[in-house]
Amino acid sequence: MRESSSSLAGLRRRVARIAASGAPSVRQSERWLASGHDRFDAALGGGLAAGRIHEFFAADPLDAASAAAFAALLALRGGGEAPLLWLRTADAGRKAGHFYAPGLAELGGDPNRLLLVETGDAKALLAAANDAVRCAGPAAAVVESHGRLPAFDLTAGRRLALGAREAGTTLFLLRIAAEPVPSVAETRWQVAAAPSRELEARAPGAPAFDLLLLRWRAGPAGARWRLEWNRDDQAFRDPALSGALLPLAPRRALEPRGAAAA
Amino acid sequence: MALADARARVPALTVVPHDPAADAAWLDRIAQGCARYTPLVALDAPDGLILDIAGAAHLFGGEAGLVADAAMRCDRLGMTLRHAFGPTADAARALARHPAPPAPDEAAAIRRLPVAVLELDEEATRALVRAGLKTIGDLANRPMASLAARFGTGAATALRRILGDAPSPLDPRVAPPPVAAERRFAEPLASTPPAMEVLADLMDEAAGQMAERGKGGRAFRATFFRSDGLARTIAVETGQPVRDVATVMRLFAERLDALRDPIDPGFGFDMIRLAVPRLEALGVSQLKLEGGAVRRGDVDALADRLATRLGRGRVRRLCPADTHIPEQAQLELPAADAPRPERWPEPEAGEPPLRPFYLFDPPQPIEVIAEVPDGPPQRFRWRRALHAVRLYEGPERIAAEWWRRRDNKGLTRDYYRVEDVQGRRYWLFRHGLYDEKADPRWYIHGLFA
Known part of the structure; x- marks a missing residue:
């Protein structure tokens, strides 16, 4: 049995070589993680490029859950079986809260696809991330970090980017309580919670996100989006369906200073 | 003898406190090393090992060769070895612990052992000796029933095990692997x-x-x-x-x-x-011809x-648990132990998410201004920042699991889903109703997306 399977493997390699020399194979990175919102995806040329690093900065530490949920929804959107790797340090549960599977199920994601990895410190976190991006299986790997993350310098970033490009695995880097600094990320976003569409009896509605594209390697940055997550369609959409009267611009200016100290 | 006494007699005496745990660990390490002779190694605490060498001794040139090898290794560790071979585990143990006078064969040597090897209590041993039954051989000549009647069945069993009439099973330290x-x-x-x-x-x-x-x-x-x-x-x-x-x-x-x-x-x-x-x-794995990776x-x-690098508990999967208490509704299990995936409860179509994305465990206390007795929170202070509530939904009342509690009590929680003026959504609850408790506290339990 072993002999026949190894000769099969040899044949398979030969076929793969012939195929590679003949026609240019479809590159892994030409896939996209789309949001389901037509204009958003079109503006980015199809969505967030797969096999690249994308950074999500929480606008405020209080926006951590919004940034995390946005990354999780992008990765898990549209079903499939591929697992989602979620890497965080052991103290993240105390700082930001524990990952809550019923909440993910309420958003329409399948918690059974989730594989949580906890590391002792930021160095081990990046080492684990390096292994995760080199693994071709997962839908995406999410690395959640709190604070400055000095270990993630340009060298470490390039190593991650190379690994992700080779394996075709997308890496979402969640940066909470951190300032954007130059890095090798394909796109860099600022994510904040947006006021939701009011339901009857003054109940909060579906989750809404304020997105600011801070940097995009393939095009101009600075675009702002406000997207609402529609669980039943498994897609993002415009929030203003009901003609909601939401003040858009001065939101940040009105914010009390105390929130930043938290 | 008191320590001071001993020191007075031998001034150069080295004193080491007795450490039973370290002794046990050392014995375990030696037992691990003895796995080279046979997979069946049993501990005989505090200072003995029993090896089942049936079918294994010839690998070392017979019993003598095996003992020579073991004695050489013990010597390197600075230990003295006392050993004996026997037809059963108990017989070998008795022979090793109580050196008998020389005898022509094993059976004779066992019969010459003193009755102390039965390890009865001191009184019973003394009674046997007084009755003139000094050796195992003397006892074996008497009817077993009278021994059992006088000293209990334990004594009879111990005797039969040493004589090889009853099986003396070995409890190996590590079960032999398949x-x-x-x-x-x-x-x-x-x-x-x-x-x-x-x-x-x-x-x-x-x-x-x-x-x-x-x-x-x-x-x-x-x-x-x-x-x-x-x-x-x-x-x-x-x-x-x-x-x-x-x-x-x-x-x-x-x-x-x-x-x-x-x-x-x-x-x-x-x-x-x-x-x-x-x-x-x-099963035998079949490689895909077209080269698709699994x-x-x-x-x-x-x-x-x-999991190998970080520890097996650090790589986890989430499994549903059947309870209404939010923090107990999920189990985080090591990925290696996680059972087959179960379905999570389906959310209702058209409803916004009713459970938070991140959960605080334990919940964090907050200061809340709300109408008494069961009005929604108007504003609350969390982590030194004040949040004014714009939208709210609640209460969702979750009772304590009284059927699991001995006193049939426990505080009811009133959960509110709130959104503050900045658009962030929180999950707050009041721990206790006003008729359950005079001044119920408020907590934040989670963050919505």
Whole structure:
């Protein structure tokens, strides 16, 4: 049995070589993680490029859950079986809260696809991330970090980017309580919670996100989006369906200073 | 004798406090080393080992050769060895612990042992000696029933075990594994890398054995025997049955890197054994002709690797638990132990998410301004920042699980889903109703997306 399977493997390699020399194979990175919102995806040329690093900065530490949920929804959107790797340090549960599977199920994601990895410190976190991006299986790997993350310098970033490009695995880097600094990320976003569409009896509605594209390697940055997550369609959409009267611009200016100290 | 007395007599006396735990650990290490002679090694605390060498002694040139080897290794460790062979475990133990006068054969030697080997209490032993029954042979000549009537069935059983009339089962320290492979070296290996190469060969051998039986291993144990008699065991686990040599060797390499104290070869390894204690069914894998990779397997291998490096509890999956208490509704289990995935409750169509994305466990106390008795929160202070509530929904009342509590009580929680003026959504609750408690506290339990 072993002999026949190894000769099969040899044949398979030969076929793969012939195929590679003949026609240019479809590159892994030409896939996209789309949001389901037509204009958003079109503006980015199809969505967030797969096999690249994308950074999500929480606008405020209080926006951590919004940034995390946005990354999780992008990765898990549209079903499939591929697992989602979620890497965080052991103290993240105390700082930001524990990952809550019923909440993910309420958003329409399948918690059974989730594989949580906890590391002792930021160095081990990046080492684990390096292994995760080199693994071709997962839908995406999410690395959640709190604070400055000095270990993630340009060298470490390039190593991650190379690994992700080779394996075709997308890496979402969640940066909470951190300032954007130059890095090798394909796109860099600022994510904040947006006021939701009011339901009857003054109940909060579906989750809404304020997105600011801070940097995009393939095009101009600075675009702002406000997207609402529609669980039943498994897609993002415009929030203003009901003609909601939401003040858009001065939101940040009105914010009390105390929130930043938290 | 008191310590002061002893010191007065021998001024140069070295005093070491008695440490039973360290003694037990040392005995265990020696027992691990003795696994080189036979897989069936039982502890006889505090200072003995029982080895079942049936069918194994000829590998060392007979019983005498085996004892010579063991005595040489004990000598290197600075220990003295006292040993005996016997037809049963209890007989060998009695002979080793109570040296008998010389006898023509084993049976005669056993009959010449003093009655103290039965390990009855002191009074019973003295009674036997007074009755003139000084040796096992004297007792064996008497009817067993009268011994049992006078000293209890325990005494009769002990006697029959020593005489070999009743079985004396051995309780091995480590159960023999279903699949194992080992290699001995004429010349000890002085460093770890060649030892790992040998381990890879052994894994190949074990993989062949497993493939014949249609099985794969879930746990692998490599034991490196040092020439001075000690041994070091390294174990790895996998989430799915595996018999691929490269995968397992990668886990072992990962484990070696993560060890705080690397394996010390000492005077060299003279034997390496690989055991596979847990087997599970694993069919013959069929490679896809078109070259499609099995994607699920990649992530499983990654999970095993990370669990080996970080600790098995650090790589987890979430499983649903059947309870209404929010923080108990999910179980975080090590990925290697997680059961088959179960379906999570489906959310209702058209409803916004009713459970938060992140959960605080324990909940964090907040200061809330709300209408008494059960109005929604108007504003609340959390982490020194004030949040004004714009939208709210609630209360969702979750009662304590009174049927699990001895006093049938517990505070009811009133949960509110609120959104503040900045658009952030929180999950707050009041712990207790006003008729349950005078001044119920408020907590924040989670953050919505």
